Amino acid sequence: MAQEETIVLFPPHLRAIAEALQAIFVDEGYADKVIERTLKADKRRGARDRAFIAENIYEVVRWYRLLYTLRGGVPKQEQDWWEMIGIRFIIAGKALPPWKEFRQLDPQLIRQRYKQAKEERSVVESIPSWLDKLGEEELGTLWPATLHALNDSAKVVLRVNTLKTTETELQAILASDKIITEALDDEALLVTQRQSLFRTEAFQSGFFEVQGFSSQQVAPYCEVAPGMRVVDACAGAGGKTLHLACLMQNKGQIIALDTEAWKLAELKKRARRNGIHIIEPRAIENAKTIKRLHESADRVLLDVPCSGLGVLRRNPDAKWKLSLEFIQRINAVQQDIIQRYSRMVKPGGKLVYATCSILPSENQLQVEKFLASPAGEAFTLEQQQIILPQTDGFDGFFMARLIKK
Numbered sequence: 008m009a010q011e012e013t014i015v016l017f018p019p020h021l022r023a024i025a026e027a028l029q030a031i032f033v034d035e036g037y038a039d040k041v042i043e044r045t046l047k048a049d050k051r052r053g054a055r056d057r058a059f060i061a062e063n064i065y066e067v068v069r070w071y072r073l074l075y076t077l078r079g080g081v082p083k084q085e086q087d088w089w090e091m092i093g094i095r096f097i098i099a100g101k102a103l104p105p106w107k108e109f110r111q112l113d114p115q116l117i118r119q120r121y122k123q124a125k126e127e128r129s130v131v132e133s134i135p136s137w138l139d140k141l142g143e144e145e146l147g148t149l150w151p152a153t154l155h156a157l158n159d160s161a162k163v164v165l166r167v168n169t170l171k172t173t174e175t176e177l178q179a180i181l182a183s184d185k186i187i188t189e190a191l192d193d194e195a196l197l198v199t200q201r202q203s204l205f206r207t208e209a210f211q212s213g214f215f216e217v218q219g220f221s222s223q224q225v226a227p228y229c230e231v232a233p234g235m236r237v238v239d240a241c242a243g244a245g246g247k248t249l250h251l252a253c254l255m256q257n258k259g260q261i262i263a264l265d266t267e268a269w270k271l272a273e274l275k276k277r278a279r280r281n282g283i284h285i286i287e288p289r290a291i292e293n294a295k296t297i298k299r300l301h302e303s304a305d306r307v308l309l310d311v312p313c314s315g316l317g318v319l320r321r322n323p324d325a326k327w328k329l330s331l332e333f334i335q336r337i338n339a340v341q342q343d344i345i346q347r348y349s350r351m352v353k354p355g356g357k358l359v360y361a362t363c364s365i366l367p368s369e370n371q372l373q374v375e376k377f378l379a380s381p382a383g384e385a386f387t388l389e390q391q392q393i394i395l396p397q398t399d400g401f402d403g404f405f406m407a408r409l410i411k412k
Contacts, residue, residue: 018106019049020052020056020059020060021063021089021092022089023045023048023049023060024060024063024064024067024088024092025085025086025088025089025092026045026085027041027042027045027060027064028064028067028068028082028088028091029084029085029088031064031068031324032071032082032327033083035328037324038064038065038068038322038323038324039322041064042060042061042064042065045060045064046060046061054202054203062160063092063095065160065323066095066160067088067091067092067095068323068324068327069133069158069323070095070133070158071133071327072129072130072133072134072135073124073130073131073132073133074091074094074095074133075091076120076124076130077094077098077117077120077121077124078090078091078094079120086108089106089108089109090108090109090111090112093106093108093109093112094112094117097112097114097117097118098117098118098121128151128154132154132155132158133158134154134326135326135327135329137331138326138329139154141331141334141366142154142316142365142366145366145367145368146365146366146367149395152395152397153365153395153396153397153403155397156395156396156397156400157316157317157319157320157396157403158319158320159320159396159400160320161219161318161320161321161402162197162198162220162400162401163197163198163201163204163217164191164195164196164197164198164217164218164219164220164223164401165177165188165195165196165198165204165215165216165217165218166194166195166215166216166217166218166223166250167193167194167195167196167214167215168213168214168215168216168249168253168281168282169194169253170252170253170256170257170281170282170283171212171213171214171281171282172214174190174193174194174196177196177209177214177215178190178196180209180214181196181207181209184202184207184208184209185200185201185202186198186200186201186202186204186207187199187200187201191220194223194253195220195223196215197220204217211280212280213280213281213282216246216249216250216277216281218246218250219318219321219401219402220399220401220402221317221363221394221399221401221402221403221404222246222247222363222402222404223250224392224394224404224406225247225250225308225310225359225361225404225406226247226250226251226253226254226308227254228359228361228392228406228408229251229254229306229308229357229359229408230306230357230408231251231254231255231259231305231306232255232259233255233256233258233259234255234258234259235255235259235260235305235306236259236260236262236303236304236305236306237251237255237259237260237261237262237304237305237306237307237308238261238262238264238300238303238304238306238307238308238351239251239261239262239263239264239308239310240264240297240307240308240309240344240348240351241264241265241308241309241310241311241312241344242263242264242265242270242271242274242288242310243265243267243270243274243310244270244273244274244277245263245270245271245273245274245277245278245286247308247310248261248263248274248278248286249274249277249278249281249283249286251308252278252281252283252285252286253281253283255285257282257283257284257285258285259285260285260287261285261286261287262287262289262300262304263286263287263288263289264289264290264291264296264297265288265290265291266290266291267290268290271288271289271290272288274286274288275288294347297347297348297350297351298350300351301350301351302350302351302352302353302354303351303353304351304352304353304356305353305356305357306352306356306357306358306359307348307349307351307352307356307357307358307359308359308361309344309345309348309349309358309359309360309361310361310362311340311341311344311345311360311361311362312337312340312341312344313337313341313362313363313364313369314329314333314334314337314364314366314369315329315363315364316329316363316364316365316366316403317362317363317364317365317394317396317402317403317404317405318363318402318403320396320402321402334366334368334369337369338368338369338373341362341369341373342373342376342377345358345360345373345374345377345382346377346380346382347382349377349382349383349386349409349411350382352386352411353411354385354411354412355410355411356410356411357389357408357409357410357411358386358408358409358410358411359406359407359408359409360373360374360377360406360407360409361404361405361406361407362404362405363402363403363404364403364405365393365395365396365403365405369405370393370405370407371391371393371405371407374388374391374407374409378409385411385412386409386410386411386412387409387410387412388407388408388409389408389409389410390407390408391405391406391407391408392404392405392406392407393405394406
């Protein structure tokens with residue numbers, strides 16, 4: 008009598024990963040929202056399982072093109088995503104678990120295809136061919152290192168709310184919650200070991216915000232001081248707005264503008280938690296909102312909408328949702344914003360233009376175009392900074408500071 012074959016079941020948390028990937032790529036959901044929904048679906052999961060699920064979803068999204076190339080076809084059904092997970096095991100050098108969902112995988116064939124894939128950069132770095140071509144056109148010899156660095160996992164960095172605590176005090180408080188950090192500067196902490204950050208009393212008390220290290224460089228670049236009138240014209244949910252308020256010691260006025268009222272509502276909640284009272288959110292309803300602020304601000308920050316290519320580490324699904332047409336459209340939006348919103352800067356004031364992109368067409372070329380236009384005649388470029396992900400190991404960013412004569 009033949010021995011009955013033992014079937015090892017696919018673990019539930021890996022099944023959840025496959026379902027989430029199906030929702031991201033087939034149903035076109037955003038990775039962060041899908042992950043949030045997935046983690047909330049089963050309250051029984053511990054911190055380790057939750058971290059495992061989130062990390063593996065992001066990693067398959069990050070290496071999507073490479074994985075489906077090694078598989079031999081684009082996944083369409085949920086069981087196809089199980090194979091994608093298995094392929095990650097193989098190319099990571101791990102033994103393939105004996106799950107029935109992996110029976111169709113041939114590790115030797117996968118490794119052979121992986122060797123061949125290394126000959127084509129857009130495949131091995133897992134990026135759309137059009138985007139690889141654009142990156143090379145814009146960044147030249149810098150592009151290969153930039154692209155490779157963008158595939159690293161994102162680091163978790165906290166910004167200390169200096170209105171409520173100090174870096175040293177916060178480190179000690181977090182350590183008591185088994186959250187271990189390293190100081191990057193006087194306001195930034197790199198998280199090296201963590202539990203749930205948002206459930207801590209320190210977060211609920213407004214002692215810190217989660218904010219990328221490169222993003223934290225923008226507010227200081229504005230050179231604000233207590234008592235100033237500052238306009239954050241593309242404030243969103245207000246990460247940089249809150250940082251500006253800390254640098255101003257909660258004295259003066261910050262007008263936070265955005266076209267999305269729901270983002271400003273979130274900013275209000277964050278400001279209350281942070282103990283900040285100098286922020287005045289205003290929705291941009293029409294051109295009059297900008298006109299009323301004509302030549303009234305000491306500082307204007309334009310953290311404009313962009314491709315987000317500098318932050319692919321934390322938003323890897325963006326590269327599969329972007330298109331060349333979108334980037335061309337956003338270029339026009341960026342120039343329109345700097346042309347119109349620059350009028351809010353008063354004589355002697357400063358304008359800061361910033362993006363989380365690494366493309367010159369969204370960055371220094373936009374500044375050059377503005378300065379060469381009638382609207383830019385009153386401005387001079389004081390300084391600009393290009394942050395590439397391979398330089399310091401954080402997100403790609405751009406900042407330019409202009410002075411109005």
